[in-house]
Amino acid sequence: MAVKKTKHEMPEQKPKDRIKNFNEVPYGYDEKTAIEEAKRCLQCKNRPCVDGCPVEIDIPDFIKQIAEGNIDKAVEVLKSKTSLPAVCGRVCPYENQCEGECTLLKIGEPVAIGRLERFLADYERDKGMKIPKKTRPTGKKVAIVGSGPAGLTCAGDLAKMGHKVTVFEALHAPGGVLMYGIPEFRLPKAIVNAEVDYIKQLGVDVKYDVVVGKTITVEELLEEYDAAFIGTGAGLPRWLGIPGENLDGVYSANEFLTRVNMMKAYQFPEYDTPVKIGKIVATFGAGNVAMDCARTSLRLGAEKSYIIYRRSEKEMPARNEEIHHAEEEGVIFKLLTNPVKFTGDEKGILKEVECLKMELGEPDESGRRRPIPIEGSNFKIKIDTALVAIGQSPNPLIPATVKGLKIGKWGNIETDEEGRTNIPGIFAGGDIATGAATVILAMGAGKKAARAIDQYLK
Amino acid sequence: MYEIIEKQVLSENVKLMKVKAPLMAKKAQAGQFIILRIDEKGERIPLTIADYDRKKGTITIIFMEVGKTTKQLGTMKKGDMILNFAGPLGTPSEVENFGNAVMIGGGVGIAPLYPIVRALKQAGNHVISILGVRNKDLLILEKEIDEFSDKLYIATDDGSKGHKGFVSDVLQKLIDDGEKIDIVWAIGPIIMMKVVANLTKKYDIKTIVSLNPIMVDGTGMCGGCRVSVGGETKFACVDGPEFDGHLVDYDNLMLRNRRFICEEEKACKLAGE
Numbered sequence: 001m002a003v004k005k006t007k008h009e010m011p012e013q014k015p016k017d018r019i020k021n022f023n024e025v026p027y028g029y030d031e032k033t034a035i036e037e038a039k040r041c042l043q044c045k046n047r048p049c050v051d052g053c054p055v056e057i058d059i060p061d062f063i064k065q066i067a068e069g070n071i072d073k074a075v076e077v078l079k080s081k082t083s084l085p086a087v088c089g090r091v092c093p094y095e096n097q098c099e100g101e102c103t104l105l106k107i108g109e110p111v112a113i114g115r116l117e118r119f120l121a122d123y124e125r126d127k128g129m130k131i132p133k134k135t136r137p138t139g140k141k142v143a144i145v146g147s148g149p150a151g152l153t154c155a156g157d158l159a160k161m162g163h164k165v166t167v168f169e170a171l172h173a174p175g176g177v178l179m180y181g182i183p184e185f186r187l188p189k190a191i192v193n194a195e196v197d198y199i200k201q202l203g204v205d206v207k208y209d210v211v212v213g214k215t216i217t218v219e220e221l222l223e224e225y226d227a228a229f230i231g232t233g234a235g236l237p238r239w240l241g242i243p244g245e246n247l248d249g250v251y252s253a254n255e256f257l258t259r260v261n262m263m264k265a266y267q268f269p270e271y272d273t274p275v276k277i278g279k280i281v282a283t284f285g286a287g288n289v290a291m292d293c294a295r296t297s298l299r300l301g302a303e304k305s306y307i308i309y310r311r312s313e314k315e316m317p318a319r320n321e322e323i324h325h326a327e328e329e330g331v332i333f334k335l336l337t338n339p340v341k342f343t344g345d346e347k348g349i350l351k352e353v354e355c356l357k358m359e360l361g362e363p364d365e366s367g368r369r370r371p372i373p374i375e376g377s378n379f380k381i382k383i384d385t386a387l388v389a390i391g392q393s394p395n396p397l398i399p400a401t402v403k404g405l406k407i408g409k410w411g412n413i414e415t416d417e418e419g420r421t422n423i424p425g426i427f428a429g430g431d432i433a434t435g436a437a438t439v440i441l442a443m444g445a446g447k448k449a450a451r452a453i454d455q456y457l458k
Numbered sequence: 459m460y461e462i463i464e465k466q467v468l469s470e471n472v473k474l475m476k477v478k479a480p481l482m483a484k485k486a487q488a489g490q491f492i493i494l495r496i497d498e499k500g501e502r503i504p505l506t507i508a509d510y511d512r513k514k515g516t517i518t519i520i521f522m523e524v525g526k527t528t529k530q531l532g533t534m535k536k537g538d539m540i541l542n543f544a545g546p547l548g549t550p551s552e553v554e555n556f557g558n559a560v561m562i563g564g565g566v567g568i569a570p571l572y573p574i575v576r577a578l579k580q581a582g583n584h585v586i587s588i589l590g591v592r593n594k595d596l597l598i599l600e601k602e603i604d605e606f607s608d609k610l611y612i613a614t615d616d617g618s619k620g621h622k623g624f625v626s627d628v629l630q631k632l633i634d635d636g637e638k639i640d641i642v643w644a645i646g647p648i649i650m651m652k653v654v655a656n657l658t659k660k661y662d663i664k665t666i667v668s669l670n671p672i673m674v675d676g677t678g679m680c681g682g683c684r685v686s687v688g689g690e691t692k693f694a695c696v697d698g699p700e701f702d703g704h705l706v707d708y709d710n711l712m713l714r715n716r717r718f719i720c721e722e723e724k725a726c727k728l729a730g731e
Contacts (some may be wrong), residue, residue, distance in 0.1 A: 134474055169675050172495055172502075172542040179681075209544040215481050235679035239691065246686055246710050249718050255680035263501065263674065269728050270502035272526055273674070274721035348713035395694070397677060 005108030009038045010115050015328040019298045022184040022266055025325060027314035031071065034119040038066035040104065040223065041111045047100035049113060050196075054444025055088075055153070057081045059098055059113055066116060075124045078117065079132075083156035083199055084443060086125060086191045087178060089118025092440045093319050125194050131201045135162035140457045143168060143225040145212045145398065148176020150231030150441045151200055153446030154453070161454050166225070168210040173262055178439065180262040181254070183292050185299065189261070213401035219427060221311025227425045227453050231446060234431035235395035240284060240388055244342025245297060249278070249350025251310040252388035253289045260296055275300065278384025282306040282353060284339060286316035291323060293387040294331045305331050306381070310338040310358050310371040326399055334381075334436060336360070341387060352380045392436045402426070410435050419449030420456075427453055460494075460543040463516060465536050468598045471523045472566055474508070474534050482545050488573035489551030489700050492517060493676040495542040496530055503527050504673045506570035506645075506699070507546060515563075517545070518526065520569035520598065526725040531687060547676045548699045551666070555582040557640035560632065561607070562625050563655055564590045564646020570668055571645045572599050578643075579606035585635070587611070588628045590646065594619035628654045639663050648712050653685030655703035665703035669694045671715060686710050 010033075012018075012026040029037065041063040049059040058077055063073035078085050094100070094114035102110030124130070127134045144151045147169040155165045173179045175192040178368050183447060210295060212218060212232075221228050237252035239245055256275065259265040263273035281297040283290045286309035297305045307326070309316060312335050316323060327333070334355075341354040357377035360369035394412045406414040406422040412435055413428040421428050429445030431437055464476040481555065491506045491669045503525075509518035523532045534540070559578050568589050579585045587607040591597045592615045604610045611628045612620030621628055625646075633639065642665040644654040651667040658665040669693050671683040678696035685694055686716035688705035692698060 170544065171675060172544075182677075209542050210481070211544055211547065214545065214547055215485060235677070237679070237681045239681075246684060246707075246714065247690065248713055252681040255674060255682040258674050258680050264499075268721065269725045271499045272725060274718045274725070276718065276721065348710070395678060 007109045007112040029119040038063045049098040052097040052101035057236045086121035141225045143221040143228040146231040147174040150442035150446040153443040154450045155204045156199045157450035165204045167206045170211040180258040194302040207394045213397040230428040231430045232395045234392040234436040236393040238391045247344040247350045252387045277305045280383045281385045282383045283387040290389035418452035459539040461604035462470045469596045474520045476516040486510035486546040486552035490546035492545030508569040510549045522566040553577045559583040560642045562644040564650040567646030588625045630722040636656045652708035667703040
């Protein structure tokens with residue numbers, strides 16, 4: 001029987017409906033569709049998809065179990081390598097990783113590995129999560145700083161190895177960027193909470209309101225713990241550096257998304273934290289965070305939501321799926337356009353942005369063609385809100401407070417491949433070490449560091 | 459959860475609470491702040507640390523009931539729990555022996571001034587304090603600040619106590635009388651800090667102000683608290699809250715602090731119903 005050349009469709013909310021709510025966009029596969037999709041897998045001997053996965057999931061094995069209808073067994077295989085499958089099954093850039101290596105690409109679309117992972121995670125959550133047997137305690141204690149994807153993965157893996165793990169979180173909620181950054185309609189917060197609960201049931205303790213570097217230092221933690229892992233992320237927003245950026249109406253993507261996602265400003269005044277956006281919103285940048293901002297704006301009632309980006313469509317760093325969803329929802333893309341100035345009214349409230357048209361020149365150090373301003377092409381766009389989503393830098397709080405810690409030129413903590421810093425017993429991984437990257441790469445770093453920490457403790 | 463172990467009503471709208479937070483009390487220093495969230499649906503608000511007791515493990519906060527959250531906090535009693543309480547945040551005050559320090563507090567800004575007054579006195583400074591309020595009933599911490607001040611002046615808008623007029627009048631008189639001032643601290647309403655800083659700039663007296671912009675996380679992540687200082691964008695939560703008073707763009711700060719005024723009114727109105 002010939003293999004179906006395309007993925008089985010995953011049903012999702014219609015654009016005109018979903019821009020009026022914060023519910024998740026796709027509904028996910030049902031069991032029947034998942035089994036059919038799993039049957040597309042060729043079970044290649046060389047397992048290229050596994051090489052594409054930063055957390056080394058045994059992809060063909062769990063797919064085989066699904067294809068044979070052994071869903072519980074499939075869940076077991078999946079969870080032996082990841083503690084956050086419901087998160088990964090939603091926000092991973094599969095197309096560049098597992099699915100990007102799939103043999104089926106030669107004849108059509110890859111196996112929908114991401115959708116299958118999501119199906120398994122949702123199936124297990126609905127059924128009630130099974131907690132693996134506890135390993136014999138090693139008597140060693142590890143402190144994890146930050147409860148984002150790197151920290152949670154590291155914590156989960158170390159707990160499975162029998163170490164006593166405590167996670168210190170500065171905010172009042174777990175998950176880091178999964179909670180404050182990624183919107184509800186892309187990653188429901190109940191799912192993040194469920195995955196964190198699973199990690200807690202592995203024996204991990206999570207302490208909130210502890211700002212490591214302020215409330216307690218890493219050195220003090222090491223008096224009580226045998227090792228520490230720092231996964232404090234890339235929390236420092238970058239700015240455009242143009243006049244008017246401090247006007248009322250200009251937000252960093254971080255502030256806007258934190259208000260809406262973590263503080264639930266979309267439910268103001270039931271929740272106390274407000275956000276206001278007016279009628280016309282412009283988001284600057286074209287990564288996943290920018291798409292999240294533009295799509296969130298529509299859901300908050302914006303009449304027009306622009307993406308303003310200085311390069312062309314080809315260079316947009318966001319995932320195709322995110323760009324596609326944004327387009328479907330009516331986000332307007334103003335490409336090859338660079339902001340030069342914000343202006344406000346006499347009260348200091350943002351009114352418009354002045355932009356320049358750009359053209360592409362020779363490739364720059366990033367390999368992408370450099371945008372060059374077209375002189376005299378200035379034009380103005382009326383806007384009520386500007387969301388600056390041009391990237392984040394590593395959070396400087398820890399790098400600045402640990403004496404002797406080797407810091408890289410972007411303010412990142414320098415580590416080797418396995419997450420060791422220059423100080424024995426202190427490990428780091430995720431965006432704090434690499435600069436802003438993806439959830440899955442942070443998880444991969446957390447996983448590697450867990451292994452290195454285990455080795456260090458022996 | 460963080461227990462309120464003591465509550466005092468200092469004046470009509472100003473309340474003091476001692477909150478059990480041992481880790482934070484161990485680290486707290488003058489000039490720093492905390493962020494609290496009352497309950498699951500609450501917002502995160504920053505409050506400057508008015509005092510701390512390392513032995514008892516408490517942080518003292520003093521706040522004026524101005525918005526939905528502070529009003530709600532004001533109704534809480536001894537024994538009640540605050541859901542989240544994080545800190546100490548921000549950079550501590552630079553405490554050294556400057557010589558002659560003039561410490562100016564306006565309204566509820568007197569509260570964060572107090573631990574700095576004490577620290578500076580203990581560091582060997584000659585301390586002159588000037589406290590300004592609308593009327594004498596609103597004056598807080600007079601006795602406490604007096605204890606660590608060599609001289610204490612009061613200014614009230616209505617003349618019900620001390621000088622009738624502004625703290626800046628008292629400062630101007632000190633300067634006119636030939637007082638040699640090495641440093642000024644001014645904490646209070648933005649307009650007060652602006653007026654004081656404009657005055658001391660004329661005489662080239664170093665002036666520190668403590669800013670209280672709108673914040674969300676308080677750890678340098680959101681940039682909501684950004685202020686323009688000497689033409690550079692700084693985050694009050696990590697770079698501050700204290701800054702060189704001569705470099706702060708007060709007008710931009712006032713504008714940014716009005717960002718959610720309509721929403722605040724709406725929330726207060728709903729809460730009142």
